[in-house]
Amino acid sequence: MVREFEYTITGYPAESLNQVVMFCSADGDCALSDVPRDQIGALENLLNERGREGWELVHIAIGTGGLMAFWKREVVREGDEAGGRPEKG
Secondary structure, eight states: OOOOEEEEEEEEEGGGGTTSOOEEOTTSOEEOTTOOGGGSHHHHHHHHHHHHTTOEEEEEEEETTEEEEEEEEEOOOTTTTTTTOOOOO
């Protein structure tokens, strides 16, 4: 059986992530490394919210203007469960 996926890309401007600290160099290289655990709770909440909707994070790109998240999830057609497709879990 062929598995099908759908993809979406979401953007989050830096202003909307005021609880997340991103370290960016003058060259524009940014990272979330060495960020205290309590400061990344907003990002974890965002990831968990999308995960509950069935989306899997494929990649995240961080820049001085914010971040972009690339997501995918399996397309489930009506009747697929009855057709013997294994249930995810």
